[in-house]
Amino acid sequence: xxxxxxQMSSDKLSHFGDTGHKHVHVCWxxxxxxxxxxLTMTVLAKWSTNLPAWGDVIASENGPxxxxxxxxxxxxxxxxxxxxxxxxxxxIEWLGLTALCLLFGLRELDAHVWAxxxxxxxxxxxxxPSFPLWERLLVIGGMxxxxxxxxIVLCSRIWTRLPAAWNSRAPWIGQMMVGGVLLGFCxxxxxxxxxxxxxxxxxxxxxxxxxxxxxxxxxxxxYTVSVLxxxxxxxxxxxxxDF
Amino acid sequence: xxxxxxxxxxxxxxxxxxxxxxxxGLPRVPYYQEGLPYIYALGGVAxxxxxxxxxxxxxxxxxxxxxCMSAEGxxxxxxxxxxxxxxxxxxxxxxxxxxxxxxxxxxxxx
Numbered sequence: 001x002x003x004x005x006x007q008m009s010s011d012k013l014s015h016f017g018d019t020g021h022k023h024v025h026v027c028w029x030x031x032x033x034x035x036x037x038x039l040t041m042t043v044l045a046k047w048s049t050n051l052p053a054w055g056d057v058i059a060s061e062n063g064p065x066x067x068x069x070x071x072x073x074x075x076x077x078x079x080x081x082x083x084x085x086x087x088x089x090x091x092i093e094w095l096g097l098t099a100l101c102l103l104f105g106l107r108e109l110d111a112h113v114w115a116x117x118x119x120x121x122x123x124x125x126x127x128x129p130s131f132p133l134w135e136r137l138l139v140i141g142g143m144x145x146x147x148x149x150x151x152i153v154l155c156s157r158i159w160t161r162l163p164a165a166w167n168s169r170a171p172w173i174g175q176m177m178v179g180g181v182l183l184g185f186c187x188x189x190x191x192x193x194x195x196x197x198x199x200x201x202x203x204x205x206x207x208x209x210x211x212x213x214x215x216x217x218x219x220x221x222x223y224t225v226s227v228l229x230x231x232x233x234x235x236x237x238x239x240x241x242d243f
Numbered sequence: 244x245x246x247x248x249x250x251x252x253x254x255x256x257x258x259x260x261x262x263x264x265x266x267x268g269l270p271r272v273p274y275y276q277e278g279l280p281y282i283y284a285l286g287g288v289a290x291x292x293x294x295x296x297x298x299x300x301x302x303x304x305x306x307x308x309x310x311c312m313s314a315e316g317x318x319x320x321x322x323x324x325x326x327x328x329x330x331x332x333x334x335x336x337x338x339x340x341x342x343x344x345x346x347x348x349x350x351x352x353x
């Protein structure tokens with residue numbers, strides 16, 4: 001996945017770090033920036049909303065952190081859509097990312113819960129006859145299958161470009177690795193606090209891990225934006241403006 | 244001045260705008276405090292429309308600002324960016340209008 005990269009000037013590439021090393025550069029700088037930004041925004045959200053406890057800000061459903069996280073995905077969706085409509089060169093990648101950002105935003109807003117009343121995280125619900133068939137088809141056909149199709153298409157396109165990108169030490173390899181690790185962290189924490197802590201008698205840790213999950217998802221969204229930002233600028237009309 | 248310009252063209256400035264829009268703006272939007280999306284039948288759809296509208300609003304502001312700030316002398320290019328920004332702002336307004344219309348049409352499910 002290398003949307004718009006051919007349009008970027010060398011100074012914009014330098015945002016991703018030195019790619020002249022013999023190893024693929026892992027961009028911790030983006031992650032550190034995203035973490036710092038999210039921490040600052042969380043403190044400001046606590047101050048501006050006057051919520052009494054940090055748990056209300058970070059760990060509550062529909063709390064400020066979750067709402068900000070959803071906002072980041074929907075804004076990213078609009079920008080990816082604009083880049084995809086603007087650039088024909090990497091249109092499939094941009095439109096795939098558009099759909100992914102939309103689905104991530106819907107997932108963050110718990111669209112599956114207010115649309116059907118049950119949680120799609122529990123795969124057993126897909127064949128639970130107590131839920132209406134049309135709801136199960138909506139979740140599977142509207143969220144699960146689209147994510148799989150987009151994932152397969154993007155992965156196949158990445159795979160075909162990987163050897164050449166690896167040889168040229170393309171920065172997006174390291175960026176994707178860090179993003180994948182962050183996504184994996186959020187999924188694992190989500191599963192741990194939801195399903196595995198209560199049987200272990202660790203309910204007290206549940207709020208802490210829920211906060212970590214919500215904050216991690218916010219960092220993931222901001223990290224994605226920070227990585228995509230130069231690519232967006234390269235794809236938008238004024239990418240070589242001289243300020 | 245250069246610091247301000249560098250800040251405006253960086254991602255934190257626009258992500259900050261999302262935080263302000265969501266923490267300060269969203270609670271003041273009509274119907275939101277009543278318990279979207281669980282109280283209204285189509286509350287979830289309206290909420291998604293509001294979020295997409297926020298995306299268009301930020302995109303539109305970015306285009307207009309970049310169009311106005313561009314140091315390049317080509318008027319047509321500046322106009323092009325500002326025009327796109329205007330279209331994005333109209334779409335943002337349309338999303339907000341859709342949000343209000345959907346909630347006015349929707350029934351409370353309580």
